[in-house]
Amino acid sequence: MYGNDFGVPARDGRDTPGPTGGTGTTPAPPDEPPGFQELIDTDARIEPRDAMPEAYRNTLVRQIAQHAHSEIIGMQPEGNWISRAPSLRRKAILMAKVQDEAGHGLYLYAAAETLGVDRADLLDALHAGRQKYSSIFNYPTLTWADVGAIGWLVDGAAIANQVPLCRCSYGPYARAMIRVCKEESFHQRQGFEALHTLSHGTEAQKAMAQDAVNRWWWPSLMMFGPSDADSTHSEQSMRWGIKRFSNDELRQRFVDMTVPQADALGLTLPDPDLCWNDERGHYDFGEIDFAELFEVIRGNGPCNKQRLDHRVRAHEEGAWVREAAVAYARKKQERAGSTTGAVA
Numbered sequence: 147m148y149g150n151d152f153g154v155p156a157r158d159g160r161d162t163p164g165p166t167g168g169t170g171t172t173p174a175p176p177d178e179p180p181g182f183q184e185l186i187d188t189d190a191r192i193e194p195r196d197a198m199p200e201a202y203r204n205t206l207v208r209q210i211a212q213h214a215h216s217e218i219i220g221m222q223p224e225g226n227w228i229s230r231a232p233s234l235r236r237k238a239i240l241m242a243k244v245q246d247e248a249g250h251g252l253y254l255y256a257a258a259e260t261l262g263v264d265r266a267d268l269l270d271a272l273h274a275g276r277q278k279y280s281s282i283f284n285y286p287t288l289t290w291a292d293v294g295a296i297g298w299l300v301d302g303a304a305i306a307n308q309v310p311l312c313r314c315s316y317g318p319y320a321r322a323m324i325r326v327c328k329e330e331s332f333h334q335r336q337g338f339e340a341l342h343t344l345s346h347g348t349e350a351q352k353a354m355a356q357d358a359v360n361r362w363w364w365p366s367l368m369m370f371g372p373s374d375a376d377s378t379h380s381e382q383s384m385r386w387g388i389k390r391f392s393n394d395e396l397r398q399r400f401v402d403m404t405v406p407q408a409d410a411l412g413l414t415l416p417d418p419d420l421c422w423n424d425e426r427g428h429y430d431f432g433e434i435d436f437a438e439l440f441e442v443i444r445g446n447g448p449c450n451k452q453r454l455d456h457r458v459r460a461h462e463e464g465a466w467v468r469e470a471a472v473a474y475a476r477k478k479q480e481r482a483g484s485t486t487g488a489v490a
């Protein structure tokens with residue numbers, strides 16, 4: 147029985163079955179339980195206790211783990227500026243934001259664990275380079291304005307990508323994303339506000355804001371992944387309702403949302419081809435250097451080594467905290483056990 151406890155819905159003719167019984171052209175895996183695709187097609191949620199094809203489980207583990215790793219590695223570029231924030235107010239806001247990212251990582255590791263994997267193994271896979279994290283966090287934060295640009299552009303791109311994930315077919319991931327998106331939305335606005343202050347400040351402050359936007363714009367567009375033609379997982383992930391829109395659709399949505407915001411900031415986006423296309427009802431934009439994206443994904447971005455080395459060092463140095471937490475939990479459990487025993 148599926149997690150929503152509905153029976154398998156009858157086909158209502160809305161979806162045209164593909165050659166394998168599901169919609170689209172991707173063949174259904176041989177271990178797909180009967181009724182599984184139909185549930186997804188009617189927007190029902192799959193829950194941890196439900197039968198699911200191994201490939202569906204593996205796709206979710208890959209994506210959720212990569213997402214969780216991105217949240218915790220993503221603490222580093224901005225964390226770099228906590229000690230140098232220009233005021234107490236900015237410092238307090240930045241500390242809260244970076245802590246939120248750690249929290250997002252925790253929700254996501256917890257969601258991944260509902261699929262039968264262990265958080266410690268996922269971290270080992272990250273540290274050994276067997277699992278990825280988002281390309282965006284391999285760029286350096288050179289000035290204070292980078293903190294504003296990350297909030298505005300990186301969190302803005304994350305929201306465009308993640309709001310549809312609130313409707314992901316896998317219940318625990320979808321539910322985690324609802325809270326994550328609320329917090330990302332606040333992050334995006336604080337980044338916009340920080341940049342607005344700079345872009346309406348002195349000439350030097352405005353130039354610093356413009357420089358940060360010049361450096362973060364193209365990597366932010368790359369966050370959405372390769373173009374649809376080169377995306378290996380999109381078709382299957384969309385068929386399974388894990389992804390609701392393609393990489394290019396979400397990238398376009400982000401561009402359309404961001405161009406008017408750049409105008410409001412009084413900053414220019416570094417793309418001479420950016421212009422409104424009346425016919426398409428969208429902004430046209432220039433070619434993305436996907437060769438750069440693939441190089442960064444392969445581990446050759448400006449900060450890949452630094453980010454991973456720092457992460458491994460923090461993990462090793464924090465081993466005593468994890469051991470102490472486990473010992474404390476065990477002690478508490480034993481004490482609770484002996485108290486219950488005494489009462490009984």
Ligand code: FAQ
Pocket residue numbers: 208209212213214216217220221247278279280281282296300301304307308368369370371372376377378379380383389393443
């Ligand atoms: N970076 O077939 P597709 C945040 C890989 S959180 C690295 O299109 P898919 C919050 C992909 O894994 C940001 N690798 O893949 C924050 C696959 O490799 P594989 C993270 C990438 O999964 C803000 C291959 O390329 N967000 O920002 C990237 O269908 C500020 C082929 O690609 C999420 O993870 C990339 N950019 O679509 C935190 C959202 N793009 O496994 C701190 C959830 C692609 O075959 C501060 N994830 N690859 O070897 C997703 O929506 C999807 O996984 C995509 C990729 C859209 C990222």
